[in-house]
Amino acid sequence: MISMGLGDRSFFNQSYDFLKDKQNPYYAFFVTLTSHVPFSLPKEQITLKSEVGKENSYLTKYFEAIHYTDSAIGDFVKKLKDGGKLKDSVIVIYGDHDGLFLKDKHEVEAYYGSKISDEEWIEKYMPIPVIIYQEGMEGRTIDKVAGQIDILPTLYDLFNIKSFSYFGDSMLDGEEGDALILKGDYGSQMKINGEGKVEGFSPEDQKEIDLSDQVIRSDYFKQSEKK
Numbered sequence: 001m002i003s004m005g006l007g008d009r010s011f012f013n014q015s016y017d018f019l020k021d022k023q024n025p026y027y028a029f030f031v032t033l034t035s036h037v038p039f040s041l042p043k044e045q046i047t048l049k050s051e052v053g054k055e056n057s058y059l060t061k062y063f064e065a066i067h068y069t070d071s072a073i074g075d076f077v078k079k080l081k082d083g084g085k086l087k088d089s090v091i092v093i094y095g096d097h098d099g100l101f102l103k104d105k106h107e108v109e110a111y112y113g114s115k116i117s118d119e120e121w122i123e124k125y126m127p128i129p130v131i132i133y134q135e136g137m138e139g140r141t142i143d144k145v146a147g148q149i150d151i152l153p154t155l156y157d158l159f160n161i162k163s164f165s166y167f168g169d170s171m172l173d174g175e176e177g178d179a180l181i182l183k184g185d186y187g188s189q190m191k192i193n194g195e196g197k198v199e200g201f202s203p204e205d206q207k208e209i210d211l212s213d214q215v216i217r218s219d220y221f222k223q224s225e226k227k
Contacts, residue, residue: 003040005033008069012076020083035069035099047071058107062099077133086135090158092151093131100125102187123196126187132158145194146171147179149212165221167212180205 001007011032019028034041039061048067050060073093080086100108102121109116116125130151146154149168156163157170169177176194180201183189191199201209214220 002034002042002045003038003065004036007045008032008034008072009075012072012079016076016079016083019080019085024088032069032072034072035065039065041065041068054111057111058104059100059111066099081135089134090155091131091133092155093133094148094151095128096148097187098126098128119198122190122192122198127196142171144171144177145179145192145196146177147181149180150177167208167215180209182209 012030015028015030019026022028039058041061041064045068046064048064050057050064054060077086077091080089102118105116105121105125108125127145130146132154147168149166150171151168152166153168153170154172155161156166157172169175171177178194178199179192181187181190181192189201191201191205193199
């Protein structure tokens with residue numbers, strides 16, 4: 001046990017035992033915990049060298065936790081490869097919220113020794129990367145504003161699956177994106193436009209959110225299959 005739950009390395013090792021005999025096709029979903037607050041990695045698990053004089057910094061503890069999770073994911077991918085399961089797998093890695101919150105801004109400012117405006121925080125520190133990986137896939141970086149809702153259509157685009165049963169847009173369509181951030185435990189409701197700037201919600205944006213919410217609450221696609 002590490003921090004708030006099962007350590008990621010043990011978690012992935014145990015998870016692989018469930019996957020190794022699975023027949024294709026299958027879908028597996030993993031939620032890691034070690035890179036979540038509180039960042040309290042045991043000394044024997046710390047493998048990241050910290051900057052001199054910043055050993056006890058909040059950001060140093062955050063980096064240590066992220067490094068641990070990154071290493072655990074790397075070992076898991078190696079297990080998939082050694083077991084012959086990677087070649088037919090597509091791996092998608094994302095976060096469900098930012099790792100450092102606005103309340104932590106002073107910690108980031110202290111670590112880097114410079115002030116950060118609220119606007120800069122939203123543009124630089126709030127974004128969460130999404131990583132899509134398949135063995136042999138040519139790597140590329142798409143610097144585009146998008147939301148979680150855009151992951152499925154992006155995967156459909158990569159798989160060349162033609163479907164209109166989703167909200168969101170493919171990150172590969174070449175058009176400028178945006179993201180709708182819902183008010184919740186991790187921040188305020190806002191719209192981030194393609195330039196990374198905050199905008200107010202339009203009536204069309206709110207309609208899209210309401211429809212998406214109804215789909216989830218009504219289990220719409222499962223009910224549609226019954227008809």
